[in-house]
Amino acid sequence: MQTPTWLLRQPALLSRWLACKERVRRAGPVKAAAIALAAVIGLAALIVLLDFRFHLQSWMVALHDYWVPVLAVAIVHSSTVVLRRHRRAVIGWADSWLAVAPLSSGSVRLTQAIDSLAPLLWQYLAVCCVLMLMAMVSGGWTLFPRLVAAIAGGTILGAAVAWWKPLHKRHELREASRYTRSVAPKNAASLQPSDRGLAHWCVARAMSMGRPENARMLFVFVTMFAIPAGVSALQGLAIMLSWTIAGYLVALLSSVVTVASAAGHWLHPTPMSFGGFAGPIASRALLHQAAGTALAAAGVIASGSPWLAVVKLSLSWMVLVMVVYAIALRMSYRT
Amino acid sequence: MTSRVLDVAGLHAKYGAHEVLRGVELHIAAGEWFCLLGPNGVGKSTLLSCVTGRMRIDAGEVSVCGFSLVTQAVHAKRCLGVASAPEQLPDLLTGRQCLEVYAAAKQLDRIDPELLELAAQLKFTRFMDKCVDTYSLGTRQKLAVLLALLGDPALIVLDEAFNGLDPASAVTLKHLLRERLSQSRCGVLLATHSLDIVEHYADTAALMLDGRVAHRWSQAEIADLRRGGGEGLEAALAAAAERG
Numbered sequence: 001m002q003t004p005t006w007l008l009r010q011p012a013l014l015s016r017w018l019a020c021k022e023r024v025r026r027a028g029p030v031k032a033a034a035i036a037l038a039a040v041i042g043l044a045a046l047i048v049l050l051d052f053r054f055h056l057q058s059w060m061v062a063l064h065d066y067w068v069p070v071l072a073v074a075i076v077h078s079s080t081v082v083l084r085r086h087r088r089a090v091i092g093w094a095d096s097w098l099a100v101a102p103l104s105s106g107s108v109r110l111t112q113a114i115d116s117l118a119p120l121l122w123q124y125l126a127v128c129c130v131l132m133l134m135a136m137v138s139g140g141w142t143l144f145p146r147l148v149a150a151i152a153g154g155t156i157l158g159a160a161v162a163w164w165k166p167l168h169k170r171h172e173l174r175e176a177s178r179y180t181r182s183v184a185p186k187n188a189a190s191l192q193p194s195d196r197g198l199a200h201w202c203v204a205r206a207m208s209m210g211r212p213e214n215a216r217m218l219f220v221f222v223t224m225f226a227i228p229a230g231v232s233a234l235q236g237l238a239i240m241l242s243w244t245i246a247g248y249l250v251a252l253l254s255s256v257v258t259v260a261s262a263a264g265h266w267l268h269p270t271p272m273s274f275g276g277f278a279g280p281i282a283s284r285a286l287l288h289q290a291a292g293t294a295l296a297a298a299g300v301i302a303s304g305s306p307w308l309a310v311v312k313l314s315l316s317w318m319v320l321v322m323v324v325y326a327i328a329l330r331m332s333y334r335t
Numbered sequence: 336m337t338s339r340v341l342d343v344a345g346l347h348a349k350y351g352a353h354e355v356l357r358g359v360e361l362h363i364a365a366g367e368w369f370c371l372l373g374p375n376g377v378g379k380s381t382l383l384s385c386v387t388g389r390m391r392i393d394a395g396e397v398s399v400c401g402f403s404l405v406t407q408a409v410h411a412k413r414c415l416g417v418a419s420a421p422e423q424l425p426d427l428l429t430g431r432q433c434l435e436v437y438a439a440a441k442q443l444d445r446i447d448p449e450l451l452e453l454a455a456q457l458k459f460t461r462f463m464d465k466c467v468d469t470y471s472l473g474t475r476q477k478l479a480v481l482l483a484l485l486g487d488p489a490l491i492v493l494d495e496a497f498n499g500l501d502p503a504s505a506v507t508l509k510h511l512l513r514e515r516l517s518q519s520r521c522g523v524l525l526a527t528h529s530l531d532i533v534e535h536y537a538d539t540a541a542l543m544l545d546g547r548v549a550h551r552w553s554q555a556e557i558a559d560l561r562r563g564g565g566e567g568l569e570a571a572l573a574a575a576a577e578r579g
């Protein structure tokens with residue numbers, strides 16, 4: 001494929017273009033198996049859509065009637081995505097090999113804008129395709145334009161707000177630890193061998209994932225979609241609490257996998273035993289998981305859900321957590 | 336403890352089909368500062384990865400203080416002090432937590448007060464309770480070195496560990512290593528491009544080329560080169576590279 005001439009005047013974009021071409025080249029020709037898999041997935045999606053066609057129309061009507069919340073969700077989503085991507089783009093640029101090249105600030109901004117906004121464009125197009133399919137299957141074409149316009153309006157508004165929002169200072173952009181609880185030593189003058197740091201690491205990682213821009217998204221979604229109309233304020237709070245805890249537990253599940261891998265690599269040259277490695281990493285995380293699951297389950301039961309189903313779900317979650325932790329720790333530990 | 340802290344015999348290692356190390360032989364005695372030299376991409380870091388047990392060896396034998404790194408890995412690793420690359424340090428732990436965790440991982444009963452003294456000399460103490468992700472490259476490097484020195488290891492493995500250190504800290508560290516070496520408390524294996532270190536501090540050195548040790552300089556030869564000044568060493572390196 002020929003390189004467009006205008007790209008030659010934009011070295012940063014040119015480097016991305018060339019990298020992209022190389023990735024495509026390495027991927028090789030599309031294999032028959034991939035085509036068959038895509039066809040099967042497409043067919044399955046079509047069957048599901050046809051099966052749900054009677055519900056689809058009512059969903060389309062509901063989305064159409066509640067276009068203001070749809071707009072609000074689009075604003076929150078796009079602002080969150082752009083804020084996160086913009087931050088990453090700025091950090092990535094500072095670390096990139098082209099950061100020291102004499103490029104104009106306009107060229108740099110253009111590259112960062114493409115990095116920040118492109119994922120949003122793909123997501124918007126994907127949502128439009130899904131809505132188009134829903135409209136085709138259910139015959140709700142008249143509802144389609146307002147929905148697409150609401151999503152487009154929200155996406156553009158949210159992206160614009162996030163793009164022009166001032167970023168944190170550069171040194172703050174890098175520090176994940178600004179969201180974690182600081183640990184004051186009991187006796188700063190002494191050092192003692194201790195594995196407490198390993199236990200703290202997982203929780204710190206989960207806290208750094210729960211940064212405000214991520215947590216805000218969860219709150220908005222929960223408020224809009226998870227709290228049914230007509231519930232009491234107390235029940236609403238219980239639902240909100242359960243979702244917040246659930247968000248933390250999911251972050252903690254993923255943080256143990258990340259930390260196990262990083263700790264395994266870092267501590268590899270030491271004679272640490274598997275028990276000494278896995279115990280501290282898993283123990284506090286498991287304690288948090290058990291306590292959090294119990295608390296979230298209590299919140300869900302308080303909001304009126306059947307207790308037996310909640311208990312089953314909680315137990316299933318704990319089993320999943322233990323299986324994931326065991327596999328992650330075993331795979332990360334190598335002597 | 337044997338007087339030999341590291342024995343590498345007939346070491347072969349591959350990345351996929353690409354053979355990076357081709358029969359490396361290397362021996363370091365207690366009290367010896369050994370410098371590994373060579374252009375980029377000849378296998379220096381791969382050799383260090385094999386010596387520290389990070390990378391699986393395909394053939395040959397690596398022993399630390401007489402313990403095989405393959406069959407007696409735990410014993411061998413008790414004798415090892417490795418400075419991780421600065422980017423490998425855990426970003427969400429404080430320096431103190433890193434030291435305490437590493438000490439626990441090395442199964443130490445206590446942390447030597449000498450290490451705290453060194454931390455103070457390196458001006459690291461004020462960073463001790465800050466998270467690693469707030470550190471500069473030099474500060475991370477200091478922490479990596481402190482971790483390597485935990486537990487008075489018999490073999491200290493450093494990969495370009497003086498990069499990023501300010502001159503005062505670099506001199507402090509070099510003197511500390513020299514002092515430990517003079518008491519035969521350890522051996523040092525350092526991969527470096529800095530001829531200054533070879534000239535002023537190393538006892539022995541080797542040039543790696545194409546996955547093999549192409550040339551060795553004995554203690555006497557290094558002493559001769561030292562007398563000849565930096566240019567003598569540069570010329571010797573160039574000549575050895577030419578022959579290799």
